[in-house]
């Protein structure tokens with residue numbers, strides 16, 4: 279098992295209720311999971327618990343069988359490299375060109391100060407160019423990031439994540455600021471890469487159709503609890519009513 283989550287409970291300081299309540303979830307290599315749920319249901323918190331941005335009150339997140347909260351610095355570095363991230367706002371450096379935005383993703387392979395000097399090895403540059411080719415952005419390598427459209431930005435974000443040679447890519451609403459057609463093309467690209475490289479991908483999505491299109495498996499969360507975990511084609515109206523209950 280790539281990622282194992284057990285009994286995960288997370289309550290933010292001073293919050294009245296749990297953001298996540300006894301959540302369990304396993305991920306295998308190459309699996310694509312879409313997480314659906316209303317606003318406030320706990321989707322972002324789940325991603326934050328996986329990448330250690332917040333510390334849960336109880337429960338366990340394990341990577342390759344090892345508890346991620348107990349990782350030693352060297353192991354933590356490897357974990358950070360294994361888990362790539364893509365972002366809703368893309369998180370590119372606007373004043374840098376596309377190639378250098380991708381090269382930023384080679385952190386963890388080199389001393390931390392090297393990118394600050396703008397020094398990358400020929401091998402890293404070759405890797406970055408290859409990543410740009412895979413996302414269909416070779417011809418934009420020299421363009422400044424702030425000249426790109428949203429869809430192009432997310433392609434660069436994916437190329438940057440690929441520099442880590444990740445085994446899992448996490449995305450908290452990575453296509454929410456794109457129009458539906460572009461959103462679909464970005465998800466289709468991620469799907470292709472996940473298949474080619476056997477990278478597991480877990481995305482929080484807001485759109486049921488896109489979730490069905492993208493994922494093998496859907497996890498539905500309501501009020502911090504998993505109310506559905508199953509195949510994309512099992513997402514019946516009855517299940518959807520559990521994930522998105524009508525206002526009382």
Ligand SMILES: Nc1ncnc2c1ncn2[C@@H]1O[C@H](COP(=O)(O)OP(=O)(O)OP(=O)(O)O)[C@@H](O)[C@H]1O
Nearest residue numbers: 290291293297315316317318319320321322323324
């Ligand atoms: N930093 C925080 N401090 C306190 N409470 C928080 C914090 N972040 C989230 N919460 C609360 O935790 C619960 C889950 O929030 P979370 O952001 O995980 O939901 P979400 O499913 O990602 O929502 P959205 O679809 O709006 O992004 C909500 O009740 C939210 O108000």
Ligand SMILES: [Mg+2]
Nearest residue numbers: 321322323450
């Ligand atoms: Mg969120």
